[in-house]
Amino acid sequence: xxxxxSTVPVARRRLxxxxxxxxxxxxxxxxxxxxxxxxxxxxxxxxxxxxxxFTLDNFHRLVTDAAYLDPLLTTFALATLAALxxxxxxxxxxxxxxxxxxxxxxxxRLLVTASFVTPPFLGAIAWELLAAPNSGLxxxxxxxxxxxxxxxxxxNIYSFTGLVFxxxxxxxxxxxxxxxxxxDRTPGxxxxxxxxxxxxxxxxxxxxxxxxxxxxxxxxxxxxxxQAMTLFGSPAILxxxxxxxxxxxxxxxxxQFPPQPELAAAASLxxxxxxxxxxxxxxxxxxxxxxxxxxxxNSELRIVxxxxxxxxxxxxxxxxxxxPVFLPYFALLNASFSKVASHLVWFNNFTFHNLHFVFYELxxxxxxxxxTFILGTLAATxxxxxxxVIAYVHVRQAVSGYRVLGFLATAPVAIPGIVLGVGLFxxxxxxxxxxYGTLWILLIAxxxxxxxxxxxxxxSAFKAVHPELEDASRILGATRxxxxxxxxxxxxxxxxxxxxxxxxxGVIRELSAAVMLFxxxxxxxxxxxxxxxxxxxxxxxxxxxxxMLLITFGIVALANSLKFGGARRLSAPS
Amino acid sequence: MKGSKISxxxxxxxxxxxxxxxxxxxxxISAAPPASAVTPALVEAAKxxxxxxxxxxxxxxxxxxxxxxxxxxxxxxxxxxxxxxxxRILQRIGQEYSANVHAVDVVNSSDASHLVYWKxxxxxxxxxxxxxxxxxxxxHKDADGTYASFRVFLCVIAYNTSLVKKEEAPKSFGDLLDxxxxxxxxxxxxxxxxxxxxxxxxxxxxxxxxxxEKLAQQNILQVQSAADPPKKIALGERAIQxxxxxxxxxxxxxxxxxxxxxxxxxxxxxxIGPNGLFKAAPNPNAARLFxxxxxxxxxxxxxxxxxxxxxxxxxxxxxxxxxxxxxxKTMKDDAAAVLKNSEQIKARYxxxxxx
Numbered sequence: 033x034x035x036x037x038s039t040v041p042v043a044r045r046r047l048x049x050x051x052x053x054x055x056x057x058x059x060x061x062x063x064x065x066x067x068x069x070x071x072x073x074x075x076x077x078x079x080x081x082x083x084x085x086f087t088l089d090n091f092h093r094l095v096t097d098a099a100y101l102d103p104l105l106t107t108f109a110l111a112t113l114a115a116l117x118x119x120x121x122x123x124x125x126x127x128x129x130x131x132x133x134x135x136x137x138x139x140x141r142l143l144v145t146a147s148f149v150t151p152p153f154l155g156a157i158a159w160e161l162l163a164a165p166n167s168g169l170x171x172x173x174x175x176x177x178x179x180x181x182x183x184x185x186x187x188n189i190y191s192f193t194g195l196v197f198x199x200x201x202x203x204x205x206x207x208x209x210x211x212x213x214x215x216d217r218t219p220g221x222x223x224x225x226x227x228x229x230x231x232x233x234x235x236x237x238x239x240x241x242x243x244x245x246x247x248x249x250x251x252x253x254x255x256x257x258x259q260a261m262t263l264f265g266s267p268a269i270l271x272x273x274x275x276x277x278x279x280x281x282x283x284x285x286x287x288q289f290p291p292q293p294e295l296a297a298a299a300s301l302x303x304x305x306x307x308x309x310x311x312x313x314x315x316x317x318x319x320x321x322x323x324x325x326x327x328x329x330n331s332e333l334r335i336v337x338x339x340x341x342x343x344x345x346x347x348x349x350x351x352x353x354x355x356p357v358f359l360p361y362f363a364l365l366n367a368s369f370s371k372v373a374s375h376l377v378w379f380n381n382f383t384f385h386n387l388h389f390v391f392y393e394l395x396x397x398x399x400x401x402x403x404t405f406i407l408g409t410l411a412a413t414x415x416x417x418x419x420x421v422i423a424y425v426h427v428r429q430a431v432s433g434y435r436v437l438g439f440l441a442t443a444p445v446a447i448p449g450i451v452l453g454v455g456l457f458x459x460x461x462x463x464x465x466x467x468y469g470t471l472w473i474l475l476i477a478x479x480x481x482x483x484x485x486x487x488x489x490x491x492s493a494f495k496a497v498h499p500e501l502e503d504a505s506r507i508l509g510a511t512r513x514x515x516x517x518x519x520x521x522x523x524x525x526x527x528x529x530x531x532x533x534x535x536x537x538g539v540i541r542e543l544s545a546a547v548m549l550f551x552x553x554x555x556x557x558x559x560x561x562x563x564x565x566x567x568x569x570x571x572x573x574x575x576x577x578x579x580m581l582l583i584t585f586g587i588v589a590l591a592n593s594l595k596f597g598g599a600r601r602l603s604a605p606s
Numbered sequence: 607m608k609g610s611k612i613s614x615x616x617x618x619x620x621x622x623x624x625x626x627x628x629x630x631x632x633x634x635i636s637a638a639p640p641a642s643a644v645t646p647a648l649v650e651a652a653k654x655x656x657x658x659x660x661x662x663x664x665x666x667x668x669x670x671x672x673x674x675x676x677x678x679x680x681x682x683x684x685x686x687x688x689x690x691x692x693x694r695i696l697q698r699i700g701q702e703y704s705a706n707v708h709a710v711d712v713v714n715s716s717d718a719s720h721l722v723y724w725k726x727x728x729x730x731x732x733x734x735x736x737x738x739x740x741x742x743x744x745x746h747k748d749a750d751g752t753y754a755s756f757r758v759f760l761c762v763i764a765y766n767t768s769l770v771k772k773e774e775a776p777k778s779f780g781d782l783l784d785x786x787x788x789x790x791x792x793x794x795x796x797x798x799x800x801x802x803x804x805x806x807x808x809x810x811x812x813x814x815x816x817x818x819e820k821l822a823q824q825n826i827l828q829v830q831s832a833a834d835p836p837k838k839i840a841l842g843e844r845a846i847q848x849x850x851x852x853x854x855x856x857x858x859x860x861x862x863x864x865x866x867x868x869x870x871x872x873x874x875x876x877x878i879g880p881n882g883l884f885k886a887a888p889n890p891n892a893a894r895l896f897x898x899x900x901x902x903x904x905x906x907x908x909x910x911x912x913x914x915x916x917x918x919x920x921x922x923x924x925x926x927x928x929x930x931x932x933x934x935k936t937m938k939d940d941a942a943a944v945l946k947n948s949e950q951i952k953a954r955y956x957x958x959x960x961x
């Protein structure tokens with residue numbers, strides 16, 4: 033088959049005009065404008081003095097002044113710990129859900145999805161309600177149970193540990209999803225072979241299953257690390273009250289009046305560098321191992337029987353899920369209907385006032401909702417199309433320079449949202465492109481910020497689809513675009529829908545760039561909630577937060593119903 | 607009572623305290639504009655514009671209530687309230703104007719120096735509402751008529767009465783440095799809040815920066831808005847606020863929450879929050895209508911009664927349950943000095959408190 037494939041399509045390619053070329057070039061240009069322009073401004077500012085001349089002073093201050101070194105070290109420790117916790121917790125959970133007969137596996141998956149779509153800043157605020165040392169519900173419960181006096185507390189969310197915990201709560205889904213999905217896709221043939229050759233269960237796990245899942249776990253850990261490193265909302269909410277900065281909050285504080293964009297630009301370059309190094313490291317670790325696991329032939333998955341341990345494992349999984357889902361949601365629900373956010377709702381303090389305030393008195397609610405919806409839909413659609421094309425180009429090496437495209441699509445992962453926000457601010461506040469004050473600038477920010485994750489998702493989806501299917505179509509006379517449309521697109525349908533949702537949810541979660549780029553007319557929900565948090569309006573936050581979650585769940589449910597429809601159709605021919 | 611320039615003793619004393627140090631207006635650019643009454647023509651023109659955008663640092667609930675009261679009085683003109691900390695407002699308007707985005711009509715800041723700054727930049731429009739012209743003391747209005755004191759209040763210590771007994775409660779800023787309060791204090795940030803910016807200037811001037819250096823050893827909970835500490839002590843998250851707006855303490859207390867203000871023996875920082883309107887306001891008529899409304903006895907009384915604020919309008923009545931401003935020893939307000947020192951104050955604060 034290989035010989036046929038390599039002769040016929042080549043002949044065709046030379047004869048006919050391939051319309052995919054100009055399309056690809058166009059996308060490259062768009063990507064270049066999206067990413068390179070703000071990055072250039074960033075570089076320009078990093079090496080600029082206040083008066084505009086060239087200088088290295090910004091970097092000098094960065095490495096000598098403890099006010100900048102401490103946050104850098106804190107951030108590194110924070111991200112490392114969070115990534116570790118994520119792997120330890122999420123990888124086994126992914127395996128339980130994908131490869132065992134643990135009960136309620138679908139439910140567990142849904143709950144992980146719920147924690148994934150929960151905006152981290154909302155989770156952080158909810159955990160303030162739960163574990164603020166004095167008013168936190170859990171600490172109140174602890175004092176109630178132990179009879180401890182005022183001022184005694186079990187948990188203190190305003191601390192480094194608290195911050196690591198909350199960040200892990202909302203980054204572990206990255207590892208979970210990647211591990212579970214890869215185990216889902218890994219066919220049982222290899223494990224069957226191992227068993228047939230006399231391998232014990234542990235040998236099979238050690239030599240087949242774990243190595244197959246390892247790349248996705250490492251990729252997940254990497255994403256978790258980068259997420260934790262570039263997160264702005266949670267540290268702004270939890271670290272600053274505790275009296276310490278992370279890199280993102282430090283950078284953000286440099287944009288407060290009087291702004292010091294030069295220093296901020298310089299401060300963001302270490303993050304950029306670190307990310308590039310990590311991405312290189314990942315490539316080295318994974319090497320050239322190919323993992324094309326969806327071919328033309330598939331077999332059933334092998335399920336491990338846990339026996340009596342089934343229920344123990346389920347309880348463990350549910351305990352983990354208490355932290356990102358059950359407890360915070362409960363705290364938000366409680367605060368929505370309580371007169372005082374730190375009091376448990378009971379008959380004597382139940383109120384609808386908070387709802388009334390948010391929907392009838394707060395003049396920003398409607399506007400923020402509308403903007404969030406518009407931006408979510410647009411960014412998801414534009415972002416998915418872009419990521420799809422770039423992933424295809426990269427995986428199939430369709431144009432020369434595909435590596436550059438891949439790099440560009442991954443690069444924003446290294447740019448904290450807040451810094452991209454500033455880069456965009458500088459780029460689009462002057463002619464010829466004056467976009468500040470419009471939704472367009474936010475759209476650009478959201479598409480750019482979500483590009484790496486969308487791209488990685490679709491890239492791994494493409495990698496999992498062996499080109500043999502596309503080749504077969506092209507042998508039979510289809511053009512590249514037709515082969516893509518008829519063969520690859522249906523196979524990728526699930527991933528595409530997932531990516532669309534991923535971006536939509538990403539837009540709802542996004543705070544750090546939005547906080548730099550919004551104006552009163554272009555406010556989004558996340559910014560509104562952050563504003564409210566700074567003035568301590570917890571009840572209004574709780575109501576808006578729940579609303580935000582409801583919208584998100586609506587989108588996810590919609591996507592899931594489409595996804596399962598698509599999966600059924602897909603499974604028919606095999 | 608109407609027509610007399612200063613009719614109430616409280617106001618006289620309260621405002622003379624301001625007058626002493628208040629170099630409130632900077633250079634006089636021109637004579638004050640003539641007083642403008644609310645005419646039917648203005649109301650009509652405002653209705654045509656349909657809305658007014660008010661950037662303010664007044665606590666969210668109160669600012670929305672003020673907006674609502676305006677909408678009720680002038681149906682057909684909606685009031686869009688854009689609330690955030692005063693220092694954020696300064697940053698935001700700076701960003702927007704540098705990008706030629708003119709979204710704000712009327713601004714209110716709890717850092718009076720901002721109005722001086724915007725006036726110096728030539729951004730504010732002269733407009734003198736009738737009430738301001740007739741009733742407001744000179745030291746509470748700009749000589750060129752670009753702004754006037756919309757609200758006056760204090761930045762106070764306060765405590766949660768179910769966590770701290772009255773006898774044990776701190777009576778001065780000095781008392782807050784007692785080790786027994788370690789880990790029990792919440793404090794707002796001058797990088798966000800104009801109230802705290804102003805208060806930090808006055809306190810560093812009167813008490814010295816050593817006070818803050820010692821306070822930083824008390825393991826404080828650092829929040830942003832001056833509107834947050836009153837909420838945090840009402841929740842019981844911390845027992846004491848080292849600073850925060852007085853008007854929310856009034857609101858919380860009158861709503862039955864266990865909070866009590868403390869007027870420090872050293873003097874309490876006095877905060878003035880002027881309103882001004884922008885030359886480039888997208889809704890110039892609605893802006894003027896709103897500005898006039900803000901200084902009317904009606905709106906000022908609302909700010910007192912449900913807001914817990916103070917007013918320098920001589921026709922309004924102070925709330926009976928609250929300590930009159932005249933009985934409170936206040937620190938001297940000095941907007942020009944705040945303007946000159948604000949960068950330094952922020953930098954020094956960050957150095958001391960690390961965030």
